[in-house]
Amino acid sequence: xxxxxxxxxxxxxxxxxxxxxxxxxxxxxxxxxxxxxxxxxxxxxxxxxxxxxxxxxxxxxxxxxxxxxxxxxxxxxxxxxxxxxxxxxxxxxxxxxxxxxxxxxxxxxxxxxxxxxxxxxxxxxxxxxxxxxxxxxxxxxxxxxxxxxxxxxxxxxxxxxxxxxxxxxxxxxxxxxxxxxxxxxxxxxxxxxxxxxxxxxxxxxxxxxxxxxxxxxxxxxxxxxxxxxxxxxxxxxxxxxxxxxxxxxxxxxxxxxxxxxxxxxxxxxxxxxxxxxxxxxxxxxxxxxxxxxxxxxxxxxxxxxxxxxxxxxxxxxxxxxxxxxxxxxxxx
Amino acid sequence: xxxxxxxxxxxxxxxxxxxxxxxxxxxxxxxxxxxxxxxxxxxxxxxxxxxxxxxxxxxxxxxxxxxxxxxxxxxxxxxxxxxxxxxxxxxxxxxxxxxxxxxxxxxxxxxxxxxxxxxxxxxxxxxxxxxxxxxxxxxxxxxxxxxxxxxxxxxxxxxxxxxxxxxxxxxxxxxxxxxxxxxxxxxxxxxxxxxxxxxxxxxxxxxxxxxxxxxxxxxxxxxxxxxxxxxxxxxxxxxxxxxxxxxxxx
Ligand SMILES: Nc1ncnc2c1ncn2[C@@H]1O[C@H](COP(=O)(O)OP(=O)(O)OP(=O)(O)O)[C@@H](O)[C@H]1O
Ligand SMILES: [Mg+2]
Numbered sequence: 001x002x003x004x005x006x007x008x009x010x011x012x013x014x015x016x017x018x019x020x021x022x023x024x025x026x027x028x029x030x031x032x033x034x035x036x037x038x039x040x041x042x043x044x045x046x047x048x049x050x051x052x053x054x055x056x057x058x059x060x061x062x063x064x065x066x067x068x069x070x071x072x073x074x075x076x077x078x079x080x081x082x083x084x085x086x087x088x089x090x091x092x093x094x095x096x097x098x099x100x101x102x103x104x105x106x107x108x109x110x111x112x113x114x115x116x117x118x119x120x121x122x123x124x125x126x127x128x129x130x131x132x133x134x135x136x137x138x139x140x141x142x143x144x145x146x147x148x149x150x151x152x153x154x155x156x157x158x159x160x161x162x163x164x165x166x167x168x169x170x171x172x173x174x175x176x177x178x179x180x181x182x183x184x185x186x187x188x189x190x191x192x193x194x195x196x197x198x199x200x201x202x203x204x205x206x207x208x209x210x211x212x213x214x215x216x217x218x219x220x221x222x223x224x225x226x227x228x229x230x231x232x233x234x235x236x237x238x239x240x241x242x243x244x245x246x247x248x249x250x251x252x253x254x255x256x257x258x259x260x261x262x263x264x265x266x267x268x269x270x271x272x273x274x275x276x277x278x279x280x281x282x283x284x285x286x287x288x289x290x291x292x293x294x295x296x297x298x299x300x301x302x303x304x305x306x307x308x309x310x311x312x313x314x315x316x317x318x319x320x321x322x323x324x325x326x327x328x329x330x331x332x
Numbered sequence: 333x334x335x336x337x338x339x340x341x342x343x344x345x346x347x348x349x350x351x352x353x354x355x356x357x358x359x360x361x362x363x364x365x366x367x368x369x370x371x372x373x374x375x376x377x378x379x380x381x382x383x384x385x386x387x388x389x390x391x392x393x394x395x396x397x398x399x400x401x402x403x404x405x406x407x408x409x410x411x412x413x414x415x416x417x418x419x420x421x422x423x424x425x426x427x428x429x430x431x432x433x434x435x436x437x438x439x440x441x442x443x444x445x446x447x448x449x450x451x452x453x454x455x456x457x458x459x460x461x462x463x464x465x466x467x468x469x470x471x472x473x474x475x476x477x478x479x480x481x482x483x484x485x486x487x488x489x490x491x492x493x494x495x496x497x498x499x500x501x502x503x504x505x506x507x508x509x510x511x512x513x514x515x516x517x518x519x520x521x522x523x524x525x526x527x528x529x530x531x532x533x534x535x536x537x538x539x540x541x542x543x544x545x546x547x548x549x550x551x552x553x554x555x556x557x558x559x560x561x562x563x564x565x566x567x568x569x570x571x572x573x574x575x576x577x578x579x580x581x582x
Contacts, residue, residue, distance in 0.1 A: 284384065284385075285421050286421060286423050288383055288384070288405065289417070289420070289421055289423065289475075290423070290426075290431070291382075291404070291405035291406045291409070292381050292382075292383075292405055292406075292409055292415060292417075293409055293431070293435040293438075293491060293495065294406050294409035294410040294435050294438035294439045294442070294495070295406055295434055295435055295438050296404070296406040296407075296438065297404070297405075297406065299434070299438075300406075303426055303431075303434070304423075304426070306425075307423070307424070307425025307426045307474075308425070310425060311424065311425040
C-alpha cells in the first residue's frame with residue numbers, strides 16, 4: 001500500500017496553489033516533503049489510493065512507519081483515545097456490525113512542527129462512530145489530518161471537531177454513505193487567534209438512497225486568523241430520498257478572514273438539500289437586549305460568544321463532557 | 333422621577349424621529365402613551381434606554397434629576413430604567429435563568445452589593461414566576477427561545493418583576509396576548525405598581541387601560557406629544573381615532 005501511495009503521489013505531485021483543493025492553504029509549508037521514486041506495487045487498492053487526488057490523504061500512507069489497525073467486534077463498544085504519534089501516522093478502524101466506537105483524537109504532549117495524519121474508519125451495518133477531534137497547534141506548526149470514513153446501511157458517524165490553537169491546520173474529511181439510511185453528522189467549531197489558520201475540506205458522497213448528511217460549522221476568528229471551509233456534497237443520479245444540509249456561521253473580529261465555498265453536486269431531483277452561510281459581527285439586537293437588562297457590553301459579548309460556541313455541540317454525545325470541559329478551559 | 337425635556341432624536345442618517353417630546357413622570361404614576369403606527373413610541377423607549385440606532389440631537393432625559401443620556405445602555409438599566417420590548421428577541425443558547433441571574437447581579441454590583449445567594453435568587457425567581465403564572469419549563473430554555481408571542485411578553489414582565497426598576501417603559505405589552513394572558517400580565521403590572529415606581533404603558537387599545545388604570549394618557553404623533561388628558565381620554569380616542577387632534581405641523 002505504501003508503494004501504491006508513493007506512486008500516486010509521484011503522479012499528482014506536491015500540492016500547488018493552482019490546485020483548487022489547496023487554494024486557501026499556504027502550500028509552501030509542504031515544500032520540504034520528498035517524494036521518493038515510484039515502485040511497482042500489486043497491493044489491492046482498498047482505500048481508493050489509485051484515484052486519490054488529495055495529497056494529504058497519501059502522505060501518511062506513503063511515509064508512516066506502520067499502520068495502526070483496530071477492529072471492533074460485532075455488538076462491542078470501544079472507547080479510545082488516539083494520540084498523534086509520529087510525523088506521519090495512519091490508523092485504520094474497522095467497526096463491525098452493531099458495534100460502537102467512541103474515539104477522541106488529539107495531539108500529543110511532544111509538539112511537532114509538522115504532522116500528517118490519516119484516520120480511516122469503516123462502519124459496517126448498524127455500526128456507530130462518535131468522533132471528537134481536537135486540533136491544537138502551536139505557533140509554527142503545520143498539521144494535516146485526513147479522515148476517510150465509509151458508512152454502510154443503517155450505520156452512523158458523528159464528528160465533533162474543535163479547531164484551536166495558533167498554528168496552521170488543514171482538516172480533510174471524506175465520507176462515503178454507501179447504504180440505505182447511512183448517516184453523517186458533522187459539527188465543527190474553530191476558535192482562532194493571532195496568525196492561526198484552519199482549513200476544512202469536506203466531501204460527502206451520497207452513494208445510496210435514503211442517506212442523510214448534515215454539516216454545521218462555526219468560526220469565531222480574531223486578530224489575524226484565517227479559516228476556510230470547503231464543503232462538498234455529492235449525490236449520484238440513482239439516489240433518491242437524500243437529505244443534506246450545510247450551515248456555516250462566522251463571527252469575525254479585528255483583521256480576521258474567512259473563505260467559504262459550498263460545493264454541491266446533486267444529480268437527482270428527489271433530494272432535500274439546504275445550505276446557508278452567515279458572516280458578521282455580534283447581532284446588534286441581541287447585544288442591546290442583554291445590555292438593556294444591565295449586563296455590560298464586554299460581558300454581553302462574552303455571553304454571546306459562549307452560546308455561539310456551545311450551541312454547535314449536542315449535550316447527549318458521548319464526548320459532551322470533554323468538549324464542554326475544553327471550551328470552559330478556553331473561557332467559553 | 334423621569335423628566336423628558338424637549339427630546340429630539342434621529343436615525344444614523346439624521347432622519348428625525350422624535351421632534352421635541354416632553355414628559356414628566358412622578359413616582360407612583362402610571363402614564364399611557366397612545367398614537368398611530370410609526371409615531372415614535374417605540375423609538376422613545378429605545379432612545380431612553382440608549383439603543384445605538386438613534387442619537388439624541390437635543391433635549392434631555394433625567395432620572396431622579398440626573399442626566400442619563402451620557403450613560404451607556406447597561407448603566408441606564410442598572411440606574412433603574414427598564415423597557416419591555418414591543419418585539420422581544422430570542423437569544424437561543426443563553427439560558428433564561430442564568431441570564432436573569434446575571435442581570436440581577438449586574439444591578440447589585442452597580443449598587444455595591446455582592447452577588448445574590450442561591451436561596452435568595454430562588455425566592456425572587458419563584459415569586460416572579462408565580463406572579464406571571466409561568467411554568468418552569470419556559471425558564472429552563474434559552475432566552476425567549478421558541479416562546480410564543482404572548483409568552484415573550486409575559487417573560488418581559490417577569491424580568492421587570494425580578495429587576496424592580498424605578499421606571500418601567502412597557503411597549504405594547506398587551507399586543508398578542510389572549511384574554512387570560514392579558515388578565516395575568518395586567519395583574520402582574522398592577523402588583524408592580526407602587527408609590528416609588530413610575531410606569532409608562534404604550535398601547536393601542538383601551539382594553540389594557542381598563543385593567544391597569546393610568547393617571548394620564550398622552551397622544552404621541554409624528555414624534556411629539558400632541559394631546560394629554562386623564563384616563564377618560566382613552567374612550568374618546570377609541571371612538572374618534574387620532575385625526576381630529578390638531579398640532580403636529582412639524
Ligand atoms: N432603526 C430604524 N431604521 C429606520 N427607520 C426607523 C428605525 N426606527 C424607527 N424608524 C422609523 O421611525 C418611525 C417611528 O417608529 P416607531 O417604531 O417608534 O413607531 P411606533 O410609534 O412604535 O409605531 P407602532 O405603533 O407601529 O409600534 C417609523 O416611521 C419607523 O419606520
Ligand atoms: Mg412601536
